[in-house]
Amino acid sequence: xxxxEPAGLHDLPxxxxxxxxxxxxxxxxxxxxxxxDLLGHLYVGAYLARGEGTQLVVADEEGVAGYLLSADDxxxxxxxxxxVWWPPLRARYPRQDDGSADARLVRxxxxxxxxxxxxxxxxxxxxxxxxxxxxxGSGLGRTLIERLLTELRSRGVVGVHxxxxxxxxxxxxxxxxLGFETLEQERWGVTMGMRLG
Numbered sequence: 001x002x003x004x005e006p007a008g009l010h011d012l013p014x015x016x017x018x019x020x021x022x023x024x025x026x027x028x029x030x031x032x033x034x035x036x037d038l039l040g041h042l043y044v045g046a047y048l049a050r051g052e053g054t055q056l057v058v059a060d061e062e063g064v065a066g067y068l069l070s071a072d073d074x075x076x077x078x079x080x081x082x083x084v085w086w087p088p089l090r091a092r093y094p095r096q097d098d099g100s101a102d103a104r105l106v107r108x109x110x111x112x113x114x115x116x117x118x119x120x121x122x123x124x125x126x127x128x129x130x131x132x133x134x135x136x137g138s139g140l141g142r143t144l145i146e147r148l149l150t151e152l153r154s155r156g157v158v159g160v161h162x163x164x165x166x167x168x169x170x171x172x173x174x175x176x177x178l179g180f181e182t183l184e185q186e187r188w189g190v191t192m193g194m195r196l197g
Contacts, residue, residue: 002135004144007055007067012048014064015057016040022130025167038093038105042112043128044069046085050077054151058131058140066131068144072157074115074126086112115161116191119183123159123193125152145178153196161193 007015016037023029023039033039047055047069058066071077089109096103115126127148131141152160164171166189175192184191 002058002060002065002138002140004140004147005057005059007048007057007069008051009048011057011064011067012040012045014059015044015048015067015069018064018066018130018132019044021132025165026130026171032101033105034100034102038102038109041089042105042108046077046081047071047128049085050080053125054148056144056147058135058144060134062134065135066129066140066144068127068129068148070125070127070148070152070160072125072152072155074120074124074161077126078112078114081112086110116184119161119191119193122195123161123183125157125160127160127162129162141174142178149194149196158197159193159195161191163189163191165189 016039019040020030020033020036021028024032029039030036044067047053050071053072054068054070056068057064086109093106093109095110096106127145129141129144149160161183163186164175166172166186168189172190172192178194180192180194182190183193
């Protein structure tokens with residue numbers, strides 16, 4: 001029985017696992033990275049540590065099977081992460097120059113990608129969503145997104161954006177069906193968004 005619950009720090013191990021198992025454009029990235037925590041450090045941990053906005057997990061009898069993590073104000077989130085989240089990780093993970101997949105993620109810890117300044121005024125919120133294969137096709141993705149949009153509107157947030165790998169064509173089609181539009185084409189994929197006001 002799948003259920004949606006507010007996410008907390010107790011969900012960190014399960015959410016990190018989901019991030020790894022979906023970290024290759026929606027597919028299992030376990031064989032790509034030596035350190036299984038790096039993806040979670042980049043895309044999950046800060047949201048649960050900060051504990052603001054809408055943070056949700058999908059859970060079943062096997063544990064955490066998905067999540068939707070968000071920040072209402074991307075600029076404020078990035079400033080908080082720069083002060084609180086990144087410094088201890090930078091100390092733990094010095095820059096690497098071995099050309100490995102891990103080294104590319106460590107570089108992002110030291111140089112986290114920032115939202116384009118042109119994006120944040122109209123689309124100040126952002127989200128990350130990942131679901132394990134056993135949850136897909138159940139309508140949970142739509143349910144999570146619709147719940148987030150409702151909560152963002154109730155808090156007066158005027159727009160939301162997120163990035164999608166260009167290899168994840170199924171996800172891009174799903175978001176377009178929900179009414180999101182492409183804001184920017186990037187080398188790695190697309191930035192998509194929706195106005196809420």
